[in-house]
Amino acid sequence: MAALTPAGPMAPVTPPAIAAGPGGRAGRPRRIRVWRGVVLLVAAVYFLVPLIASFTFTVKDASKGFTLDAYGQILSAEGFGKSLLLSLGLGVATIVVVLLLTLPAMLAVRLSVPKLKPVLEILCTLPLVVPPITFVAGITTILQWGPDHLADTPFFQTIIAAQNPDFPVVLVLAYVILALPFVYRALDAGLGALDARTLVEAARNLGASWPHLLFRVIVPNLRSALASASFLTLALVLGEFTIASLLHYQTFPVWIYTISGSQAQVSVAVSVFSLLITWLLLLVLSSAGARQRSGS
Amino acid sequence: MTVQSPVHTAPAAAGGGSRPKKSKSWLATVPLLAFVVLVFGVPLVIILGGTFTREGTLSAANVTDSLQGAYLTALLGSVKLSALVAVVGALLGTFLAQAVVTSRFRLLREAVLTASGVLSNFGGIPLAFAWIATLGNSGVVTSALGLDSAGWSLYNFWGLTLVYLYFSIPLMVVVVVPALDGLRPQWREAAQNNGANTWQYWRHVGIPVLTPTLLGGVVLLFGGAFAAYATAAAMVGGTVPLVTLQIANALSGNVLIGHENVALALSLDMIVVAGLVMAVYLPLQRRSARWLR
Amino acid sequence: MNGAKVELRGLRRNFSGTTALDGLDLTIEPGELIALLGPSGCGKTTALRCVAGFEQPDEGAVLIDGADITRVPANRRDAGMVFQSYSLFPNLSIRDNVAFGLRVRKVAAAKRHARAQELLELIGLPQIGERYPHQLSGGQQQRVALARALALEPRVLLLDEPLSALDAKVRVTLREEIRRLQLSLGITTIFVTHDQEEALSMADRVAVLRAGRLEQVADPATLYDRPATAFVAEFVGTMNRIPGKLSGRTVTVLGQDLPVEGDVPATSDVEVLVRPETVIVTPDPSSEAMILVSSFRGSTSRLRVQLGDLEMLADVPGHDTVRLAPGTRVRVELVERPVLVSASSDVAAAVPVSEHDVV
Numbered sequence: 001m002a003a004l005t006p007a008g009p010m011a012p013v014t015p016p017a018i019a020a021g022p023g024g025r026a027g028r029p030r031r032i033r034v035w036r037g038v039v040l041l042v043a044a045v046y047f048l049v050p051l052i053a054s055f056t057f058t059v060k061d062a063s064k065g066f067t068l069d070a071y072g073q074i075l076s077a078e079g080f081g082k083s084l085l086l087s088l089g090l091g092v093a094t095i096v097v098v099l100l101l102t103l104p105a106m107l108a109v110r111l112s113v114p115k116l117k118p119v120l121e122i123l124c125t126l127p128l129v130v131p132p133i134t135f136v137a138g139i140t141t142i143l144q145w146g147p148d149h150l151a152d153t154p155f156f157q158t159i160i161a162a163q164n165p166d167f168p169v170v171l172v173l174a175y176v177i178l179a180l181p182f183v184y185r186a187l188d189a190g191l192g193a194l195d196a197r198t199l200v201e202a203a204r205n206l207g208a209s210w211p212h213l214l215f216r217v218i219v220p221n222l223r224s225a226l227a228s229a230s231f232l233t234l235a236l237v238l239g240e241f242t243i244a245s246l247l248h249y250q251t252f253p254v255w256i257y258t259i260s261g262s263q264a265q266v267s268v269a270v271s272v273f274s275l276l277i278t279w280l281l282l283l284v285l286s287s288a289g290a291r292q293r294s295g296s
Numbered sequence: 297m298t299v300q301s302p303v304h305t306a307p308a309a310a311g312g313g314s315r316p317k318k319s320k321s322w323l324a325t326v327p328l329l330a331f332v333v334l335v336f337g338v339p340l341v342i343i344l345g346g347t348f349t350r351e352g353t354l355s356a357a358n359v360t361d362s363l364q365g366a367y368l369t370a371l372l373g374s375v376k377l378s379a380l381v382a383v384v385g386a387l388l389g390t391f392l393a394q395a396v397v398t399s400r401f402r403l404l405r406e407a408v409l410t411a412s413g414v415l416s417n418f419g420g421i422p423l424a425f426a427w428i429a430t431l432g433n434s435g436v437v438t439s440a441l442g443l444d445s446a447g448w449s450l451y452n453f454w455g456l457t458l459v460y461l462y463f464s465i466p467l468m469v470v471v472v473v474p475a476l477d478g479l480r481p482q483w484r485e486a487a488q489n490n491g492a493n494t495w496q497y498w499r500h501v502g503i504p505v506l507t508p509t510l511l512g513g514v515v516l517l518f519g520g521a522f523a524a525y526a527t528a529a530a531m532v533g534g535t536v537p538l539v540t541l542q543i544a545n546a547l548s549g550n551v552l553i554g555h556e557n558v559a560l561a562l563s564l565d566m567i568v569v570a571g572l573v574m575a576v577y578l579p580l581q582r583r584s585a586r587w588l589r
Numbered sequence: 590m591n592g593a594k595v596e597l598r599g600l601r602r603n604f605s606g607t608t609a610l611d612g613l614d615l616t617i618e619p620g621e622l623i624a625l626l627g628p629s630g631c632g633k634t635t636a637l638r639c640v641a642g643f644e645q646p647d648e649g650a651v652l653i654d655g656a657d658i659t660r661v662p663a664n665r666r667d668a669g670m671v672f673q674s675y676s677l678f679p680n681l682s683i684r685d686n687v688a689f690g691l692r693v694r695k696v697a698a699a700k701r702h703a704r705a706q707e708l709l710e711l712i713g714l715p716q717i718g719e720r721y722p723h724q725l726s727g728g729q730q731q732r733v734a735l736a737r738a739l740a741l742e743p744r745v746l747l748l749d750e751p752l753s754a755l756d757a758k759v760r761v762t763l764r765e766e767i768r769r770l771q772l773s774l775g776i777t778t779i780f781v782t783h784d785q786e787e788a789l790s791m792a793d794r795v796a797v798l799r800a801g802r803l804e805q806v807a808d809p810a811t812l813y814d815r816p817a818t819a820f821v822a823e824f825v826g827t828m829n830r831i832p833g834k835l836s837g838r839t840v841t842v843l844g845q846d847l848p849v850e851g852d853v854p855a856t857s858d859v860e861v862l863v864r865p866e867t868v869i870v871t872p873d874p875s876s877e878a879m880i881l882v883s884s885f886r887g888s889t890s891r892l893r894v895q896l897g898d899l900e901m902l903a904d905v906p907g908h909d910t911v912r913l914a915p916g917t918r919v920r921v922e923l924v925e926r927p928v929l930v931s932a933s934s935d936v937a938a939a940v941p942v943s944e945h946d947v948v
Contacts, residue, residue: 032398039395040404043465047415050462053430053437060436101328108324116325123332129570130340131523133540134563138339140547141346141560173335180332241420241526246547253421257530260425268429271422279414482676485643486734488664490690490741500689504680586723587679 051272058269070265074273077266083255089167090251091237094175095230098183101176103226106187107218110196124184127177132242139174140246165249174243179236183229190225194218231285235278343567346560362561366537371565373537374522377453381460382518386510388461389468389517396469397476409473412466419463424530427459451532459527464517471516475509478588508584512577519573523566539566592620592777593654593667593744595640600649602635602801609635610646611801622771622778623806624788627798628824633781636798637747640779642666653745668745669738674754676734677722683709683733684718690741708736711770728759735767739774746771746778752787764791785825789813797821813864815851819931822862829868829901830860831923832933840930843896843921850927862929868903870894872912873920880917885910894921 058070074080102124109116127135146159162169196218203213219226241253250258252274260267350357361367396408430437431450438444449455479502487497525540534541539562546559595617602610610632617623625633638644640651642663650659658666677686684705685692691701709715712732722730731751738746748767752760768791771778782788788795789809796806797820805817816822833842835857838849842861870880870892878896890910892903901921905913913919 036395036399039391043392043395047411047462049437050426050430053435054426056436057429101331104324105328108321112321113325116322120325120328123329126332127336128519129567129574130336131525131540131566131570133523133525133543134343134566135336135339137543137547137559137563138343141342142339145342177332177336235417239417239420239422241529245526245529246544253526256425257421260530268425271425275418275422275426278417283410283414480675482672482674483678485641485663486670486672486676486678486737487689488643488662489641489666489668489670490737491664491693492689493664496693500692501678501680505678 051275054268054272058265058272070269071273073263073266074270077259077263077270079250079255079259080270083250083252086167086250087238087252090171090175091234093172094179094237095233097172098176098179098233099226099229102180102183102187103222106184106191107196107214110191111200121184124180128181132178132240133246135174135177136243136246139170139243143170143247163247168247168249170247171244171249171251175233175237175240178240178243179229179233182232182236186225186229186232187222190222190228193225194221228285231281235281238274238278340567343560343563346557347564349557358557358561359564361558362565367539367542367558367562370537370539370542371562373453374539375569377456377460377536377538378518378521380457381464381521382514384457385461385464385517385521386468386514389465389513390472390510392465393469393472393476397473408469412469412473415466416463416470418466419524420526421530423459423462424527427455427462428531431455431458451535453536456528456532456536459531460521460524464521467520468513468517471513472506472509475506475584475588479505505587506584508580509588512580512584515573515577515580519570519577522569522573591744592775594619595745595777595779596650596652597636597639598650598652600636600639600646600651602632602639602644602646608801610639610649613649613798613801613803615796615803615806617777617779619777620775621793622768622780622791624792624795625779625781625798626785626788626795626825627783627804629783630800631798632801633798634749635801637670637749637779637781640666640745641668641670641747667741667743668747669741669743670747670749671731671734671738671751673750674727674730677730677737679722681721682718683714683720683722683725686722686733687737687740689737694741704740705736708740709733711739712736713766726759727755728763731755731763732766735770739776744777746776748778748780750781750783753782753784760787767791789825795825797824799824816862816929819862822929827865827902829863829865831863831899831901833859833861833930835859835930840928842928843923845923845925847923847925848927849930851929854930854932856932858933859930860933861923862931863923865891865902865904867924867926868894868901869922869924870903870905870913870919871922872917874918876918876920878919878921880913880915880919883910883913883915894919896921 059066059068105120109120143159143163162173199217199221200213203217208217239253240251241257244251245254245257256267256270256274259270347358348354348356363371392408396405399405427435427450429435431443431448432438433444433449435450438448450458483501483505484497487501492500523540525544528536528538528541529544532538532541534545543559543562543566546562597613597615597617600610600613602608607630609630613632613636615623615636625636627633635644639646639659642658642661642665646659650657652658653667677683678689681689684702687708688696688701688705691704696704706715706718709718712735714729714732717725717729717733722733725733734751751767752763755763764787767780780788780792789812792809794806794808795812797804797812799820805812805821807815807817812821812825816825816828822828831842833840835849835853838853839846840849840859840861847861866889878894880892881895881900882893884891885907888907889904890907890913892905892913894901894903903921
């Protein structure tokens, strides 16, 4: 009754990838375990080396050896503060606008006009189909034609104002579109888990008015979905390069690229930094989400 | 017992309270719909209109130009790169997902899933710089292993593939893991109960059930790689023919006189490709959702 | 199809600290339907999976028709299994699902399709061959799962709580169908369930398990009337525990002298174990006992009667409910027949344990 013979016909020949099954028996899993270890090792190397190398790149100096100079130089680098603030501002503005637009719409659809759901879903997923570069191609064309065709209309001023390099509203508009699919998905999942309809009916049954309902019942319960949507949007805005650079605005990612020519180390250092921040945001997000799931 | 009165007043209250609300609440969707139609729709219309306009007249010349010569090379280059990244990324991503899903260590699974969620969003400039710092001409690994003398260069088609996989593989992992989780152990046991060995199970049940998800993943990866711009711009500039780079070029005025709208035509080409991608992806996703619920 | 004899000998199985099977011995006769009954964690599913080959016991053996199959891999055993749910392959049509085992054995297409159709007719669903699992109801899916399990003409049929995930009405119908099918095919069947009503109504014999060991195995009537242990007495049906005094083989309880059945404990302070249907309740204004609660169930009513510190359950015919309403003073007697006794336990002696059938 000692050693078990591994099931003969279960030789994991082809798709070795998928040969691992429920590891209930002694004989088979050993080969699988080795194989799995190899895969994980290769993956770890592939994903970690560039990060480690980036960090090493930023702290290596021909004469001084290990130094954290590059990081020190970040703060004093020209344009750092300005571009970072700009990106953060754009991020906040985008979050506000996108939530103000989507939350009421999604609530209304879920509670009283479910027929509009497919329409909403298609519209909010459409931006995924259009690559940002084509989007910016369209925008550039409009901005080029605009002044010519709209010179004597009130829109002229609007178009000029939207392109103010200190706070380009046109970028906010574009980013709202880009963020829509993610925000929609996050809020949809949140509303679904919430069973909004039952909650609303229960609250109405207890005499709640609509505003009270919205702010005291629904929004608090959507906290994690709203946080999720906000973080995703922020991560998106802080990383968006294509549209900003082709419209010639100095947002944070564009600044990183611009400065790479002159101060390569600083540029990589900032990349590492922005990466870490984005990751931290998303990590906090997923752990908060996990906590809420297990807590409730 | 006064059961009568509440019954009579209740419907009135409910009717009074809910009916007007019902007819007005769809207004809440108007701002969103209007916004999307305007901010998204107008550029699209412009692209469409501009594509078919050459020097003020209706013409399909832009489209035909966009499918010839350097532009065609760029389009094909993008397709080749995206296809390669999609297939390789899907394969490797599936292997990684399977290795993680079947592991006994919960922590490993959680860590890899979180990392994948995060890494799939890692693109653009930081990604390019990280790889340049690693395997670029003066990169850390390049110097350490003396690769530059061996003729290695990151700034070509293969280098780009290597870099694109960095966000593609995690995306595949994120897509495949739920599907692998959805493979119910009862299926495996039922198959064994009917005499099937491991290979037969995968062949008749496992792989067919996973196929919609795998195909969906390939398609998703293709779309992502096809649309990527920033990373390529930071790394290869003009040395690798890619349609996104061509569009950027054209938008910066780097184009023949009269051909300004070719950028728009190229954009239209890209949208068509992306649309095809979605058209294939969505039904696949629905099928796999149905089986792997 | 003929049934095989299945033997479980000294099965032991440990799962990281928890003992699932603790020396289980059981012999199942050819052609019989035996139910493995017990609370969750008692090891019944583990025992079934040992027969199927999905679990390997740490010690002990499983024999089919005398051959030791303990180490034979699951896909080489001759036991068809029906799972609790979700076991049909979603990508295959019903016909391909049923014919799966035949396909694995490389039986020709025409032949296996014919056999699949035969089986679909056997389970009463001849039209659904072209449909897919997600289009069927739960009951239909389980019937198809049954057909698939029978396709390879196994000598043993294993059912792992196949009805638990279904609606109450469907459960009853399907229960009868399974029994009918099993009898006509003569196939040895092991049926795992936690629902005693299912076990008692379907099985030739019922094996009650607890903590990985066999408490009692007997036909339903014997199990119900003569539970071997206190656990069985309380798990199967409901049991009253009424204090009494033992002398010799007679016990004095509620003013009556009744003969004792089975084992006689050493002490004279005992508890008499009686079923609610053997408690006779008659209205009597001069008596001390009083009805506390009455639950009407259609054909019977269950009364909770209080007598001093004691509370008892009594089942009375439904038409008597009106005159045996709560608050009525009644006289309580036991039917004159031998009763089971056990030594008085410390645990809330005279209050009947939680009723399993009143959820």
